[in-house]
Amino acid sequence: MTLSTADAGVGPSRGPVLGLAAQLGLLALLGSTLGLTPAGLVAGAAYGLVLCGLLGAGLARAGLNELGAANAVTLSRAILVGGVTAMVVTSFTQPVSVPALVTIASVALALDGVDGQVARRTKTTTALGARFDMEVDAFLILVLSVYAGDRYGWWPVALGAFRYAFVAASWAWPWLNAALPPRFSRKVVAAVQGIALALVIAGLLPTVAAVAVLALALASLTWSFGLDVRWLHRAMRVREAARSRWSEERATPARRPALAH
Template sequence: MTMSIGTMTARPARGPLAGLVAHLVLSTALAATTGLTGSGWVAGIAYAIALYVLLRTGLERAGMRALGAANAVTLGRAVLVGGVTALVVTSFSQSISLPVLVTLVGVALALDGVDGQVARRTGTTSSLGARFDMEIDAFLILVLSVYVGSTYGWWAIAIGAFRYVFVAAMWAAPWLNGALPPKFSRKVVAALQGVVLVVVTADLLPHGLSFAALAVALISLTWSFGRDIAWLRRTELTRRTATARTPLTRRIPAVRIPSQRRRRTASANV
């Protein structure tokens, strides 16, 4: 069996593996400069392994042999989020360098729009890339909400946990998985969560203002999710009502039974 160099260098595992190695390099650098606890190391490594497995599985299912430029940018963001995760878990046991944490978060957020632009300019947009980008954003919000929750109250974790609770609820109520109409306000609310969490993480506001900003972010997120859930529920009820009013004869496909004459003709031909 012959194997070309192009085939060897385009294996689906190569991109995810590069991300795993990059995370190890970043974690080593953080441990040498700012310090990481054992739990921080474990959390970071667990995140990196999960990223490797999920990304490789996604590439194989999508039939993609390489990440592409846009997904490579997203992978870089994902590696930075892994470093943020290790630092946040470390902060539970010892103090960490706030400038380093804010820098990692800031760069990860700054690159958020870059991968989309690269995908559009190179014509390499894909459902995998969109999902990859969304999941990294969601996990970063969750990690930051955990970090600020240790100072301002664990209720703040709801900011990051909201989406994961919504996804879990889809198992019990599949109608929540319906398509939502595009809303500009939904994008504004999502951006607000990131901005507020970064500002609070960087400790740029007095404690009272930071508390109020987190409360506003959570209230706006609750409103956004509540509105979407209400819309999905109305859509599902409308669908059920339309199905119930449809005559039974229209819902059950008719079965064609050959006439007596056709059956006789068929017998004669045999």
Template sequence: MYLQSPLTTSPGTALPLDRQQAAAAVLQLVLLGALTTAAGLGPAGWLAGIGYAAGLHALLAGAARRARTEALGPADLVTLGRAVLIGGVTALVVDGLVAGQLALVPLVALASVALALDFVDGRVARRTGTVSELGARFDMETDAFLVLVLSVQVAAVTGPWVLVIGGLRYAFVAAGWMLPWLTGSLPARFSAKAVAAGQGIVLVVAAAGILPVAAAVVLVAAALTALLWSFGRDTLLLYRRRATL
């Protein structure tokens, strides 16, 4: 997902950022209401969903302000829609953990659509000429949070070690606060993108319960191994480049 360039309003987008975010907040409430009717979403799910929406609003507004962005472009709106779906996933996971009963079908459906749309926003950005560094970061953070939430759900079935998948990226960022060389730029690699995309797909399959637990454990362990390899390779490359920082 890509945010618009500084001090510009994206082509074909009439609403300013605050109205776009307000619309997203309304859609989030509508989705939570639909999940209440269709899946019995309880108070814990509502609290999680509303808390998520408030955090998304604050973080996106702050990022756009620092980038001097006045409105989201077409691709940005795709990712904002993905973010709303992830709010529904978050609400379902939290509600399932508290109530002890997960609404599996809507969770898998919402997560699957959110993952599928991840292949759309980048193409839209390139076709509309609205690619930006901040937009790419927004997309990455959206993906990372979905993986984190899904890892929490899968961990409830396969064991807490799965949380490493969701937490590794955040641990890497935290380590960068103490080791500045970890914040260096990395070359774009297809393998890294494939590994990152695979985490969400594997976690959705594991969460769906369509595999025996033993098979799900093997599949998730393979995904974690690939993720550790990808992060390890990036860390080694950044370490070798640290003298230039």
């Protein structure tokens, strides 16, 4: 169900424009078939405008001449997230089709990793592509956690808010912006969040089981972020110690060897 919003050769200026057109087309389709509210359609359109605007700015800043196949896959996934956003906002005032919501969200989740594989196989891995993929994942989890929170209490929203709280904290403590080493468990925990939310919003679990699944997902996410914060804090202390030693060495005049008599 990958949307053909842009091909690998589409230039950076056309890619976001085609993406926005595809986003509006998907919203029109969902609106006519599922009866989305005006608020839902506006939310989906606003998401699409921000998404494509930021993507265009990112491509220009990175100096990329083409959108690329991997980014086209991520953009297709991001457009599906726009449809999920519109449906979740609609659900605040009227029921939405749960099968349609779960299907679209599940396809977006399933496509996670495809863009990375495409980038590696085509040797087009970029920092922009990695950031684009991560932000799409984070926003999808946030939207799904809002849907779950509206039904099970607002504490599950922490599943989606964790990432944005971490970013906000990095403004106060810049050492949180340092690069993290790859960690397989981080990928597993990220995948667990999407699976848990998709399972819960499908409505296949009794309330007690759904709450338990959400609680376990939140516990694993807290553990994963805790490991990252601990590693970043230790790395900051190591850097500070190294800078201190370097400053002391510069401040201490070099000793000259004594002359032989």
